[in-house]
Amino acid sequence: MDRARHVHTACSNKGNKNSIKQITQFLNSKELQNTLNQIIKIDQTIDYKEEMTDLKEKNKIKLRSKHVELSPYLDDIGLLRVGGRLQSSRLVGEIKNTIILSQTSHLSWLLVNDAHIKLLHGGYAMMMNYLRSRYWIVGLKQLVKKCGRQCVTCTRHKSLTTQPQMGNLPEVRVNPGPPQPFKCSGVDYAGPIQIRTSKGRGHRSYKGYICLFICMKTKAVHLEAVSDLTSSGFLSAFRRFTSRRGKCAEIWSDNGLNFVEAARELALMLNQTKSDFGREVAELLANDGTSWHFIPPRAPNFGGLWEAGIKSVKTHLA
Structure with a gap:
């Protein structure tokens, strides 16, 4: 023009x-x-x-x-x-x-x-x-x-990238299972968040994280506060989770270092030979038969169930 x-x-x-x-x-x-x-x-x-x-x-x-x-x-x-x-x-x-x-x-x-x-x-x-x-x-x-x-x-900037065809849902999500919720659960972390150990003035807040457990059947959500991303912190949250919701048979998670280390410690704990916990806890988990499953590395789409739970939690906490 x-x-x-x-x-x-x-x-x-x-x-x-x-x-x-x-x-x-x-x-x-x-x-x-x-x-x-x-x-x-x-x-x-x-x-x-x-x-x-x-x-x-x-x-x-x-x-x-x-x-x-x-x-x-x-x-x-x-x-x-x-x-x-x-x-x-x-x-x-x-x-x-x-x-x-x-x-x-x-x-x-x-x-x-x-x-x-x-x-x-x-x-x-x-x-x-x-x-x-x-x-x-x-x-x-x-x-x-x-x-x-x-x-x-x-047109070039608004074009959509090719979306890969999604695979089948896991067997635990499509087949009927035990009526108890959280028997088969997924776990993931969210955060960091600010945590205060006590109320009142003059108390410091510390950095913490949210450990989310989600039922693979009912999609029910259980939250636990974790002080750090170490394996010991997760195992403490896992003990609180099982004490409240009951025994957990199978757990799914991504390949986070804390989860991999926790799975290794759980395996040692189930052997009862190199357990870091007390004998009663080791025997309890051994009787439960808790097994750990990891999704493929660098594939968060396999963990869409707990990723959606993380999104919902962030929406309500914001």
């Missing part, structure tokens, strides 16, 4: 023999605006010939015209503008009485593309607000959407 204005202005200045103005290297804003008004006037003469003729002769358009609701009129330079009810407003005249353009006009398409580039590939609402401040383009919304669909840059 800018190139068309510059070329038309330069040609007009060169072909005007009566003009005493020297043709300089640069064109001023007044010349460019006059050129744009001439282009708009030519375009309106083609698209709204009948309306402009009626306004010149009778100062009003026919009632069967599609644009009678806009109360159009001709301004001082012969451009067709919207009438409206903002004549008492202190707004600029170009904003109060915008220029009427047709949807099928090539000029309207050039103006929409020019606005799309100037607004740095902005959205539909931004482009419509920008164009409506000066032009009343009939069917503007359709033109703006068409411009966005045909823009290669917008």
Whole structure:
């Protein structure tokens, strides 16, 4: 659009023999605006010939015209503008009485593309607000959407990456199991969060984490506060979890270092030969037959169940 204005202005200045103005290297804003008004006037003469003729002769358009609701009129330079009810407003005249353009006009398409580039590939609402401040383009919304669909840059940035086909759900999630919840559980961490050991003034808060246990059958959630990401901290949370919810037969988790180390300690504890806990706890877990399952490394999509639980917890704690 800018190139068309510059070329038309330069040609007009060169072909005007009566003009005493020297043709300089640069064109001023007044010349460019006059050129744009001439282009708009030519375009309106083609698209709204009948309306402009009626306004010149009778100062009003026919009632069967599609644009009678806009109360159009001709301004001082012969451009067709919207009438409206903002004549008492202190707004600029170009904003109060915008220029009427047709949807099928090539000029309207050039103006929409020019606005799309100037607004740095902005959205539909931004482009419509920008164009409506000066032009009343009939069917503007359709033109703006068409411009966005045909823009290669917008299409490239809005394109979706290829989504891999998800695998089957684990057997424990689709088959009936024991009625006791948390018999088969998934575990994950969230945080860090601030934890206070006591109430009152003058007490410090410490960094802690949330250990989430989620039932693979009922999706019930159990939360435990953990002081750190060590294996001992998790084993303490695991003991509190089993004391409250009952024995746990199977556990699923990702490949976090604390989980891997905890699984190793649980295996040693089940052997009862190198147990770090007391004999009663070792015998209890050995009788429970707790087994640990890890999802593949760097594949969090396999743990979508507890990831969704983490999201829900963060939503309610925020």
